[in-house]
Amino acid sequence: MAHARILVIDDEKLIRWSLQKNLERSGYIVEIAESGEEGLVIFEEFDPDAVIIDNKLPGANGIEIMSEIHNRDPRVIMLFMTAFGTIELAVEAMKRGAYDYVNKPFVYDEIKQLLEKAFHLRGLDSEVARLKDYVHRQYDTDNVIAESQHMKDILELIDKIARSAAPTVLLTGESGVGKDLLARLLHQRCPRRNNPFITINCASLPETLLESELFGHEKGSFTDAKSMKRGQFELAANGTIYLDEIGEISLGTQVNLLQVIENRLFKRVGGIKDLRIDSLVIAATNIDLAAAVASGRFRRDLFYRLNLIPIEIPPLRERRSDIVPIALFFMRRFNEDFHRQFKGISEDAKTALTRYNWPGNIRELRNVIERIVILEDGQTINVENLPVELIEQGGFSGDHKSNAVAQLRLEIPESGLSMEAVEHELVVKALEKAGNNQTKAAVLLSITRDSLRYKMKKFKLL
Ligand SMILES: Nc1ncnc2c1ncn2[C@@H]1O[C@H](COP(=O)(O)OP(=O)(O)OP(=O)(O)O)[C@@H](O)[C@H]1O
Ligand SMILES: [Mg+2]
Missing domain, CATH: 1.10.8.60 (Helicase, Ruva Protein; domain 3)
Incomplete structure (x- = not known):
């Protein structure tokens, strides 16, 4: 990492001087300090990415200064220098957060390589952090775009629900309309925002597992229940339970879920103690629940209960x-x-x-x-x-392109030409332009892919 900032703390003038020269030659920005105390002062102002520190310093030992630096900013890379043979010290330094150590006397190349490796690894760490952030931003509740009146009304409704004590909400809408996002937004806007938001995909678990996932189970309540397990309703403590694809739960689980929602009480599977639920339950589905009720796949009573506060998110084309x-x-x-x-x-x-x-x-x-x-x-x-x-x-692909033809300067030579040859040429050009993607080439010529393939065969291009 060129232009990284490096602080050297050593009381030996020669070492300070040679490290500074060499590091600067490698493209680093360098500051030096003679004592631990001075080192800490410079550390504050200089805000280095790495510190190279000697063990023997006037006033304090290097290890103590290192601990202090590590406390102030654990991301700083620390290299520790010790006199040859004091391996215990080196081990101690690593325990206090040093990235690595070098024995004195050392050659500059050792330091250079260690720094490069450390910066490389730190780069990878921040890459991981960036990816996590990226995943998090899949559902960026700070940026819910609502330009249409329809969406503005929905956001207003969500605010109203967030301020209320509503126990359940039903989100419906086609796939990809933003049900997950709006469920999170509702949670974010509730006073319960600092408590967990737990998502359960009802379609991904078989019936028995789903119940134990939701309500937990007691030890021995079924063959695999080797120990007691708390369910998500318990873990969500005052947060939000998001039941995605609610239309997929079995009729048996529907009965249990209805009871839980109505009584605000539940038992772990195989348990006898009543536990209270205090979470907001948001259910979501992209199927037509009313139709599922009509065909007997979804219980009418649970549907009515969930449908207490329905939010229907319209598809984008509306x-x-x-x-x-x-x-x-x-x-x-x-x-x-x-x-x-x-x-x-x-x-x-x-x-x-x-x-x-x-x-x-x-x-x-x-x-x-x-x-x-x-x-x-x-x-x-x-x-x-x-x-x-x-x-x-x-x-x-239509009109727009007829205009484009007018702009082509087509001139027919006195000797005439072959229409077939022109067509051949057009097919070749379109394929070139489309990077050999037949579908795209067909669009460029406003013909179907089948007829493009027919022409390609005719011209022996296939
Ligand atoms: N109004 C919006 N503004 C910005 N991004 C949005 C908006 N609505 C949805 N998105 C984004 O679109 C993507 C799909 O939304 P989401 O996963 O919430 O859809 P869904 O309705 O839950 O779909 P499915 O039924 O397939 O689970 C997400 O990345 C989401 O953040
Ligand atoms: Mg979803």
């Missing part, structure tokens, strides 16, 4: 004014994540984005933008960057 703002939001977000510089979306591309029906809703929109930001160069998102479905549904 709130098209949200599309462009959300696309721009994701563009900026992925610019940051992938160090790209997209500045905007062209008018045509905005039209195509707005016209498309988004069966996968916001998740699909997010993926489209993420892919473009990662793969395409340039500063503007253009129609050509969009996936084929969007270009087609946006109407950018």
